[in-house]
Amino acid sequence: MxxxxxxxxxxxxxxxxxxxxxxxxxxxGPGETFRGEQVGPQLWFGGPGETLLVLAPVPGCDVASIELPVIEQRRRFSAETCQDDVYVAASGERGHVERTVAEMIVRRTA
Structure with missing residues (x-):
C-alpha cells in the first residue's frame, strides 16, 4: 500500500x-547501489531466450566496479562497457552480444 x-x-x-x-x-538515483548492486534507474530490453541488454546511467561509470549479476548468470556470454556515464551490458549469443556492445552509441540530451 x-x-x-x-x-x-x-x-x-x-x-x-x-x-x-x-x-x-x-x-x-543514477549509479546508486544497495548491498553492492545497482538500484538506480535502468532500462532492460530482451527476455528469456533472447539477448538481454541493460542501459543504466552511472556517474563516473567504471565497468570494473559495477556488479549486475543477472547479466552474467542468465546467459552464456556477456560483455559490458561505459559510454558518456551510461553503463551498457548485454548477455546472450556471443556474436550478437559482441556486435551489440561494440556498435551501441549512447547519446545523452539535456
Missing amino acids: LWARGLRGRVTKGGYLVLDARPPVRLA
Whole structure:
C-alpha cells in the first residue's frame, strides 16, 4: 500500500514515462547501489531466450566496479562497457552480444 500511495507516474507529450515518489517511497538515483548492486534507474530490453541488454546511467561509470549479476548468470556470454556515464551490458549469443556492445552509441540530451 505504501508503494501505491507514494508512487505516481505520468507520460510526457514526447512519450516518456516520468515517475515521482513521495515519502516514505524514494526512487534511487543514477549509479546508486544497495548491498553492492545497482538500484538506480535502468532500462532492460530482451527476455528469456533472447539477448538481454541493460542501459543504466552511472556517474563516473567504471565497468570494473559495477556488479549486475543477472547479466552474467542468465546467459552464456556477456560483455559490458561505459559510454558518456551510461553503463551498457548485454548477455546472450556471443556474436550478437559482441556486435551489440561494440556498435551501441549512447547519446545523452539535456
